[in-house]
Amino acid sequence: MTSSLHHRAIENLGTRIISGELPAGHLMLAEQLEVELKVSRSVIREAVRVLQSLGLVETTKRVGIRVLPASRWNPFDPQVIRWRLAGNARGAQLRSLAELRAAVEPVAAELAAQNAPAPLRLELVDVAYAMRDAGNKGEVPRFLELDIHFHSLLLSGSGNEMFANLMGQVAETLTGRTVHGLMPDHPHEAALQWHVDVAEAISRGDAAAAREASDHIMRRTMSQMSESWTEQPRVFIPVKR
Amino acid sequence: MTSSLHHRAIENLGTRIISGELPAGHLMLAEQLEVELKVSRSVIREAVRVLQSLGLVETTKRVGIRVLPASRWNPFDPQVIRWRLAGNARGAQLRSLAELRAAVEPVAAELAAQNAPAPLRLELVDVAYAMRDAGNKGEVPRFLELDIHFHSLLLSGSGNEMFANLMGQVAETLTGRTVHGLMPDHPHEAALQWHVDVAEAISRGDAAAAREASDHIMRRTMSQMSESWTEQPRVFIPVKR
DNA sequence: GAGTTTTGATGTCTGCACACATCGGTGTCA
DNA sequence: TGACACCGATGTGTGCAGACATCAAAACTC
Incomplete structure (x- = not known):
């Protein structure tokens, strides 16, 4: 299914990070993302885990979910390439x-x-x-x-x-x-x-x-x-x- | 933390898939993986989601988690490369x-x-x-x-x-x-x-x-x-x- | 054989306990 | 009095357990 909540959450955050709307160093909290995207914790957590494996974010206890600089992104990942091609x-x-x-x-x-x-x-x-x-x-x-x-x-x-x-x-x-x-x-x-x-x-x-x-x-x-x-x-x- | 349960689950399944121990087409159930790796469902689900984004598995309702053939793997992903270098x-x-x-x-x-x-x-x-x-x-x-x-x-x-x-x-x-x-x-x-x-x-x-x-x-x-x-x-x- | 129902797996949500990095207060020493 | 080390409170990700929703394969009915 290409339009599961999980998939949409990845798409939403991925495009916003790569477009620069969420700049490197920007901090987010899982709870805040829940209300913002109107999905449950499990969806957010699974999405964040995938974005983490793409090098787009890192998570730290007591701090939150931090957006990483472009130099940490995996430039060979098809999703990253697609997001960059769709953006500026x-x-x-x-x-x-x-x-x-x-x-x-x-x-x-x-x-x-x-x-x-x-x-x-x-x-x-x-x-x-x-x-x-x-x-x-x-x-x-x-x-x-x-x-x-x-x-x-x-x-x-x-x-x-x-x-x-x-x-x-x-x-x-x-x-x-x-x-x-x-x-x-x-x-x-x-x-x-x-x-x-x-x-x-x-x-x-x-x-x-x-x-x-x-x-x-x-x-x-x-x-x-x-x-x-x-x-x-x-x-x-x-x-x- | 590099040795979270989530990370270890990814490592376990990733190496086993790439080594061929879990061949293409092999079916797994989330419930079965829970008892096999002795972790909770959320850990399994987050790990499977990451493996899915690497092209190692796909999930289908009513069927389970299917191992994909090597031609579907992302050959540029650092983790995939590392697993292949460590294997046969x-x-x-x-x-x-x-x-x-x-x-x-x-x-x-x-x-x-x-x-x-x-x-x-x-x-x-x-x-x-x-x-x-x-x-x-x-x-x-x-x-x-x-x-x-x-x-x-x-x-x-x-x-x-x-x-x-x-x-x-x-x-x-x-x-x-x-x-x-x-x-x-x-x-x-x-x-x-x-x-x-x-x-x-x-x-x-x-x-x-x-x-x-x-x-x-x-x-x-x-x-x-x-x-x-x-x-x-x-x-x-x-x-x- | 076509259409319908049942079934069983993933998808999603929620409440809770725990680990642990950070922060701020407290106490000690110079 | 001021600087510094210690230590506990706090907040947030991590992990767990259970429930219900959804949907497609499989079984069933006609």
Whole structure:
């Protein structure tokens, strides 16, 4: 059930913390949250426990429930990412995801060329050509769908479960890029060819070529998106000694 | 408090699920867990809620608490990583982390060269030279400590909070590599120089050089470690449509 | 076989006892 | 008189026990 009281309490507090409405250091009491959200203690306690495991709050006896600074949040948690994408940190979150993707995909392509199962390689080639087709015809929604599918296959084919887990986030960046009008109606010729190159290289097990072609795609993507990011402030997490 | 009943329940169930003792599809009842762990219902419920948010279990009315397959686990959660490192999947987890690191660090070096604050750049150079010193003298524990510090600074200096969050996991791979005797007493000359090169390049803002030098380090690391990994089976997460 | 009822598990609420960090008062010593 | 260490009161999270609500699987009826 996605709309249990427990779930709604997590959603309420999570979004408010990440939006900054409840700033770092802010103190709350379980009893106060009960009346504020109009739910019982057990619901509050279970929600707080989950938020605690996400690094959003900590509990101390005799003090209460304290909101933690952003540097303590788990930036890889899907819920945290979703809340950030929905809030005023959307730009910064999209940049972080794009940078992560730019780092991971070339290596994923290399690994896929070495390890991917045969059927996945074939599907990848099919999708790459279908992408080129849809791109040339200017079929934007179909192109987006194929694009997401292509990169999902690539990450999945790496055989690294952490890479594969980025599928959902990558889909988000691709969709976000399209929705925000950062994509031209007709994707660049070279970019389309690079996708085909990646697929073909993986298909024949040429790791170096796969990586290089993927790297081309990522560099182009980053330079396209970086224009709209320059104003996003960067946050430096201190090294813990 | 790290040893609350709640925490111990999470630890107990988490390790047993990830070790495979409680396989995917295994059904449990809250009441049964109460007597098994000898804790009250609220403790069980709060623990199950946290495990649910990690993707380890799901609850269904009238059915119980079902263990989910590994493909549903959140592979980026620090707890999940810790449990996998402590269990029989240690090898596979170390490989995944090393591959992630190999992908991220060169890009982090590039970003650090563009964005890192000045004091961090200076510290990075200092640490790189201290590393070379400790490496040449064969001071293994000190070298490990500096190595961890160096790579933490690099990730932190990227200004990407997701990269910075990998510090802890990177420390784990470096420590694991040293403890398992995969490191020679005297690190290779070239590797030491590459660390200095990365630091110097970042210090003078040369992104391309920083990336290239970091890439050298990663390639050498991967080729060193890959020998002991060849027998680890790879898991391919299916693409969800 | 379709629709209905029963059943059994999680979901939610509440009152209580306990542990323990913090705060403020008390007493001692200089 | 003032500074400081001690110690008990207080408040809040933690853990427990029991009740009722809800809802979906399973059993039953037609």
